[in-house]
Amino acid sequence: MSILIYAESAEGKFKKVAFELASYAKKVAGDLGTTVTAVTVNAGNISELSKYGVDKVLKVNSDKLSGFNAKAYADVVKQAAEKENVKLVLLSSTTDSLYMAPLVAVALKAGYASNVVGLPVSTSPFQVKRNAFSNKAFNITEIATEVKVLGLAKNSYGVYENASSLTEEDFNPSLNDADFSVKVESTEKTTGKVTIADADIVVSGGRGLKGPENWGMLEEMASVLGAATACSKPVSDLGWRPHSEHVGQTGKPVATNLYIAVGISGAIQHIAGINSSKVKLVINSDADAPFFKVADYGVVGDAFEIVPKLTEKLKAFKAQNS
Amino acid sequence: MKILVCISHVPDTTSKINFTNGDAEFDTNGVQFVINPNDEFGLTRAIWFQEQQGANVTVVNVGGADTEPTLRKALAIGANEAIRVNANPTDGFFVATQLAEVIKNGGYDLVIAGKESLDYNGGMVPGMIAGLLGYNFLNSCIGITVDGNAVKASREIDGGKETVSTSLPLIIGGQKGLVEEKDLRIPNMRGIMTARTKALTILEPVTASSETKAVKFEKPAPKSAVKLYTVDQLDELVNALHNEAKVI
Ligand SMILES: Cc1cc2nc3c(=O)[nH]c(=O)nc-3n(C[C@H](O)[C@H](O)[C@H](O)COP(=O)(O)OP(=O)(O)OC[C@H]3O[C@@H](n4cnc5c(N)ncnc54)[C@H](O)[C@@H]3O)c2cc1C
Numbered sequence: 001m002s003i004l005i006y007a008e009s010a011e012g013k014f015k016k017v018a019f020e021l022a023s024y025a026k027k028v029a030g031d032l033g034t035t036v037t038a039v040t041v042n043a044g045n046i047s048e049l050s051k052y053g054v055d056k057v058l059k060v061n062s063d064k065l066s067g068f069n070a071k072a073y074a075d076v077v078k079q080a081a082e083k084e085n086v087k088l089v090l091l092s093s094t095t096d097s098l099y100m101a102p103l104v105a106v107a108l109k110a111g112y113a114s115n116v117v118g119l120p121v122s123t124s125p126f127q128v129k130r131n132a133f134s135n136k137a138f139n140i141t142e143i144a145t146e147v148k149v150l151g152l153a154k155n156s157y158g159v160y161e162n163a164s165s166l167t168e169e170d171f172n173p174s175l176n177d178a179d180f181s182v183k184v185e186s187t188e189k190t191t192g193k194v195t196i197a198d199a200d201i202v203v204s205g206g207r208g209l210k211g212p213e214n215w216g217m218l219e220e221m222a223s224v225l226g227a228a229t230a231c232s233k234p235v236s237d238l239g240w241r242p243h244s245e246h247v248g249q250t251g252k253p254v255a256t257n258l259y260i261a262v263g264i265s266g267a268i269q270h271i272a273g274i275n276s277s278k279v280k281l282v283i284n285s286d287a288d289a290p291f292f293k294v295a296d297y298g299v300v301g302d303a304f305e306i307v308p309k310l311t312e313k314l315k316a317f318k319a320q321n322s
Numbered sequence: 323m324k325i326l327v328c329i330s331h332v333p334d335t336t337s338k339i340n341f342t343n344g345d346a347e348f349d350t351n352g353v354q355f356v357i358n359p360n361d362e363f364g365l366t367r368a369i370w371f372q373e374q375q376g377a378n379v380t381v382v383n384v385g386g387a388d389t390e391p392t393l394r395k396a397l398a399i400g401a402n403e404a405i406r407v408n409a410n411p412t413d414g415f416f417v418a419t420q421l422a423e424v425i426k427n428g429g430y431d432l433v434i435a436g437k438e439s440l441d442y443n444g445g446m447v448p449g450m451i452a453g454l455l456g457y458n459f460l461n462s463c464i465g466i467t468v469d470g471n472a473v474k475a476s477r478e479i480d481g482g483k484e485t486v487s488t489s490l491p492l493i494i495g496g497q498k499g500l501v502e503e504k505d506l507r508i509p510n511m512r513g514i515m516t517a518r519t520k521a522l523t524i525l526e527p528v529t530a531s532s533e534t535k536a537v538k539f540e541k542p543a544p545k546s547a548v549k550l551y552t553v554d555q556l557d558e559l560v561n562a563l564h565n566e567a568k569v570i
Contacts, residue, residue: 068479070449070459095480099461102414102449111415111533114444127537132442136339139442140538144531181458182488187479195481201569225570237503244482249335249440250359250498258569269335272440279567281559282548295548296567297559306553313556317564 002037002056003029004086006077008094012044016159016198017092019052023160024119024152025090026053032088032123036164039080039171041065041073050166052159058083058171064180067187068096072179074103079173081108081147089149094197101151111143114151117276134249134272153276154255190244199228201258202277204247206232206270208263208284208303212240217304218262221311224318230254232264248273262303266291283307323377323468323490325368326430328421328447329396330358330439331389341539348441348539357392360436364496366507367466368434369400375468378402380428384411384420390522397517398509404520409527412535414446419530421447422454430491437462437495442536448495458492464499 005025007018018038025036035055040046042065046057058080065072077100081089089104091097093115105112115131117138125142131153132139196202203222205215215229222229229245236246247254249272259277264270266282266289274280275294282295283306292298299306333339333353340349357365371377381396382405383389393404407420425433435448445461452459458473460466464483465476473488478499509517551559563570 070461074453095462095478098445099449102418102446103453103459105415105446106418106450106453111413112446112450113534114446129540132539133333133339134335134440134443136541137341138540138542139536140540141534142537143534145533178456182460182486185474185485185487187482187484189479189482197480243499250503258563258567272335279563279569281563292548292550294545296545297562298548298550299553299556299559300550301553306556309553310556310559313560314570317560317570321564 002035002084002086003032003088003090004077004081004084005036005038005054005090006097007038007040007043007049007054008092008097009040009043012042014043014045014048015094017094017154018049019159020155020157021090021092021152022049022052022054023162024157026162026164027119028088031119037080037084037086039077041076046168047166050164051161053162053164054166055164057166057168059168060171060173064175067184069180069182069184070096070099070103071182072175074100074107075175075179076173077104078107080171083171087147089147091149091151093151093154097151101149105149108147108149109145110147110149111145112149112151113141113143115153116150117153117156119157131276135275136272155257155278156255156276194222194226194228196228196230196245196247196252196254200256201225201227201260202230202247202254202256203227203260203262204230204232204264205235205262206264207234209235214304215241217307217311221260221307221314224311224314227260232270261291262307264291265289266294323371323375323432324428324430325371325377325379325432325434326425326428327361327365327368327379327381327396327401328433328435329361329365329381329383329392330436330441331355331383331385331392332358332439332441335440339541345539346537355389355392357395358436358439360438360440360497362506363498363500364434364436364494365396365399365401366505367496367500369507370501371468372400372402380405380430382407382421382424384409384417384527386410393522394517395509397520397522398513399507400513402520404522405525406522407525407527412532414444415450415533416530418447418450418454420527422451423528424525425451425455432468432490433457433493434496435493437497445495448493452493455493458488459494460486460488460492461495463494463496466494466500
């Protein structure tokens, strides 16, 4: 009885969330006195997983699975879980993993807890802490079923090295036509840019920036920090920035290490989407802007003066520390 | 085409979130409930199908009698009929089991749910229904067209979007993009009047296990006050981000 993780990869390379999930699984496995098995699909450098404590890898290599397909991938994870007779399956919170998790849970007759934000509160009974009410509260959930599926919220545990010696095994799950009843015809990706989903730092602008022509200074700061850019809802509604950058309750959730908000008031619907970011830096000319109540660091003043200056300071810092 | 729109009845975002009964229950005192925003996009899309392609739209909620005003609002927006499964939802699997039963018995072609509801943010129900029924499933759906049995749709992926093809019967977990926010329907007086005459059927729940239960709620620890820097202290700010917060 091991713990199974689905170690997500894209174009053969593991995503950072795979290492976070492995780190988390290793700790839980230690507490339960068991080992960590990972299932991978068309991943290249398997041995990387051993750095984070994975003991065994079930390697799936299949042309049929060259693109993500929720039904088929859920079937792979289900069969891997059954083969290893696991009682705990861990998934991350990427759009893909969130898509397949409920399918995996139903197939395994497993109770499923999503948005898990830390190590189990208790393992007997099995209780986990989860985000709820758009990050305004936590919910301690008990899972009663024998087999359990957890979805770990992004950046909620961290990545920890913990070397293991890893064994690899080829795994050939049986897939049927029904697994492929949803066909991907084409994909459009924002290329050459850090995306909100992958970023550790996000630089976001609101209506306080006055117009799309002023985004250059945010893009520059983002490029110095290797960050993604984002915006508040009115900004995308006004067409200053693409909808894919709108964060908040009705937009994308952002769970980064650092969220920099420039000229954003901090309305509750905006905060709902960014609240699980670890550190928030707010730049706003209004000292009473609600965002300062949830911020860790703040500068009160004109963004058009502060942002270029701060970018220069960050550039100098990076030059010194790289 | 028969469309079922799953409606979650959730606290309005600006609601104060409090708990009662030793932090074991959500305190509904003074809370205003609304149609879950993700479901609202789906409902408007369904009404669009009804008007443009001739679909019959049913809305459904699993909940107590207190959720009926939310269903009436959906009827006022244009749904043809409403169903309430008379049960207190205990977890996502319980809700999905009830909805799967309604879908099986009602023979719906397209089931539109929201990708998550804004109370528990579980993101479980649409996928679980699909798993229970073996229907095709699309999550994070941001666009859909139906021609006979054939479906073309798009969905959000991390860092972009993809276009897919599939067929009915289909369950989608939808979100903004299914329609734009400016196109969301709101009830008008005529809608509100006719909604009163539309059927709201109450069904008793089927037995289903609750696989998980919420045992307790917590609020985040109070935050320490923001550390403010002036425009002349940006060196100190960079230093704090590096040494104290350790994020750069
Ligand atoms: C159902 C619903 C869902 C919603 N979902 C979302 C969502 O997902 N995401 C979202 O963002 N919003 C959402 N909203 C909208 C939200 O309520 C706010 O209207 C929005 O977040 C405000 O955006 P803003 O802060 O950019 O603009 P504003 O409210 O206009 O604030 C601009 C800020 O910029 C500051 N400023 C102005 N000039 C300068 C300057 N020169 N330098 C520095 N600061 C300056 C001002 O002091 C102000 O604080 C939603 C609303 C509803 C009703």
